[in-house]
Amino acid sequence: MKKIYNNVIVIILLLLHTACSDFLDAKPSLSLVIPEELNEYQAILDAEPRQMNYAPKIPLLGADEMELGAAALPRLTQEELSAYRWGGDFYAVNDYGVDWTYGYQPIYYANVVLEGIQGFKASNESERNLAATLEASARFYRAWSHFQLLQVYAPPYSPEKPDQAGIPIRSSADINLATGLSDQQSVYKFILEDLEKAYGALPEFSDLKTRPSKWAVEAFRSRIYLQMQDYTKAAEASSRALALNKELMDYKNLSSQGAYYFPRFNAEVIFHANQPSTGFTFYREQWVDSELYSMYDSLDMRKSMFFRESRVLGRLNFVSRYSGDYFDWGGLAVDEVMLDRAEASARIGNEAQALDDLNYLLEHRYADGFSLLTLTGKDLLNRVLEERRKELLFRGIRWMDLRRLNQDPEFAITLKRMVQGEEKILLPGAGGYTVPIPDRELDNNPKLN
Numbered sequence: 001m002k003k004i005y006n007n008v009i010v011i012i013l014l015l016l017h018t019a020c021s022d023f024l025d026a027k028p029s030l031s032l033v034i035p036e037e038l039n040e041y042q043a044i045l046d047a048e049p050r051q052m053n054y055a056p057k058i059p060l061l062g063a064d065e066m067e068l069g070a071a072a073l074p075r076l077t078q079e080e081l082s083a084y085r086w087g088g089d090f091y092a093v094n095d096y097g098v099d100w101t102y103g104y105q106p107i108y109y110a111n112v113v114l115e116g117i118q119g120f121k122a123s124n125e126s127e128r129n130l131a132a133t134l135e136a137s138a139r140f141y142r143a144w145s146h147f148q149l150l151q152v153y154a155p156p157y158s159p160e161k162p163d164q165a166g167i168p169i170r171s172s173a174d175i176n177l178a179t180g181l182s183d184q185q186s187v188y189k190f191i192l193e194d195l196e197k198a199y200g201a202l203p204e205f206s207d208l209k210t211r212p213s214k215w216a217v218e219a220f221r222s223r224i225y226l227q228m229q230d231y232t233k234a235a236e237a238s239s240r241a242l243a244l245n246k247e248l249m250d251y252k253n254l255s256s257q258g259a260y261y262f263p264r265f266n267a268e269v270i271f272h273a274n275q276p277s278t279g280f281t282f283y284r285e286q287w288v289d290s291e292l293y294s295m296y297d298s299l300d301m302r303k304s305m306f307f308r309e310s311r312v313l314g315r316l317n318f319v320s321r322y323s324g325d326y327f328d329w330g331g332l333a334v335d336e337v338m339l340d341r342a343e344a345s346a347r348i349g350n351e352a353q354a355l356d357d358l359n360y361l362l363e364h365r366y367a368d369g370f371s372l373l374t375l376t377g378k379d380l381l382n383r384v385l386e387e388r389r390k391e392l393l394f395r396g397i398r399w400m401d402l403r404r405l406n407q408d409p410e411f412a413i414t415l416k417r418m419v420q421g422e423e424k425i426l427l428p429g430a431g432g433y434t435v436p437i438p439d440r441e442l443d444n445n446p447k448l449n
Contacts (some may be wrong), residue, residue, distance in 0.1 A: 110142035
């Protein structure tokens with residue numbers, strides 16, 4: 001990773017024009033001794049345009065939520081096209097892999113802060129509190145990025161096979177330290193330990209939704225445990241998050257804000273993260289999957305708010321994102337946590353809670369005339385899973401759900417799509433659900449071979 005992290009250092013040096021040049025030297029050992037430099041650590045963690053709040057793009061390309069027209073395909077990079085067709089030669093010569101690099105970049109930033117905080121000597125209680133919050137925040141960002149990388153570059157997690165290959169754990173800002181692959185159980189343990197250590201020093205709610213909070217930690221734990229198929233812990237974490245705040249926007253009361261319906265940092269956003277803008281982002285031939293669109297009935301407000309007719313007859317574009325603009329979103333929000341708890345509760349036998357959560361969500365999404373559901377058993381679980389697909393689209397969550405659900409023959413799905421005149425098929429559990437590590441990274445880090 002040496003070359004990648006050298007690039008990150010250059011970015012930091014260009015971004016932070018301050019008196020802390022000694023701190024920002026490209027050295028593996030960093031420390032702070034001047035109290036004012038705490039603000040510089042906050043500046044590093046607030047680098048949202050520089051990927052601290054990053055969500056990968058490959059999960060959207062690989063899932064069954066969108067279709068790309070013939071004019072859109074040439075706009076894809078080699079990496080993107082391979083992800084969209086579930087295979088092929090992913091990387092051009094010297095390609096660094098966007099999701100790989102943008103995933104590890106915030107981990108480097110977080111480690112810089114964590115190592116610097118260790119050497120900071122607070123002179124008063126205010127400084128001690130700020131230092132503790134910065135350390136907690138850095139741990140959250142580090143956990144966030146390790147989790148995102150797992151969903152792309154490691155095989156789907158299975159409770160029966162926790163020792164499957166995962167990703168390299170980066171816990172040091174030393175750019176010369178090569179790290180090999182850790183098994184998935186170790187990576188998840190590292191992530192959850194970071195969140196546990198972060199929790200105590202974070203505020204319940206952050207003034208800025210690009211920053212972590214206790215609310216975000218619990219919502220994130222809910223997502224993690226759901227993907228690990230630990231449904232009891234997922235129910236517990238989602239309940240703690242919703243106990244802090246479970247406000248949902250009532251779609252009946254929303255009006256269009258120009259081209260979009262949802263403001264940036266709306267009431268449901270817990271932690272903000274964007275997927276990167278690429279050649280296919282909001283392109284006119286980025287269409288919604290026709291089967292997905294057919295799942296919305298006439299009373300469902302999402303049908304008119306999420307989609308707009310494309311210039312191509314019979315096609316629709318997805319237009320209303322929680323990013324508040326054209327960026328595809330990938331953060332944490334109340335609706336996801338509500339559906340996490342609904343699914344987890346249904347799976348562990350708490351059907352009353354699952355039904356309450358499902359109805360609570362749909363009451364805020366349907367027009368007047370919606371009748372409360374009275375489902376039980378498999379019908380209840382199936383409807384919760386259907387609502388996950390309809391509610392959380394274009395966020396990268398569908399990809400995570402497919403990787404998880406495909407391990408159960410009852411929910412396994414075979415994906416099919418036409419790409420450049422050729423039918424592509426992705427079978428449940430096939431290798432297309434795992435993206436290879438970039439060749440350049442393998443060349444630079446012998447421990448990965």
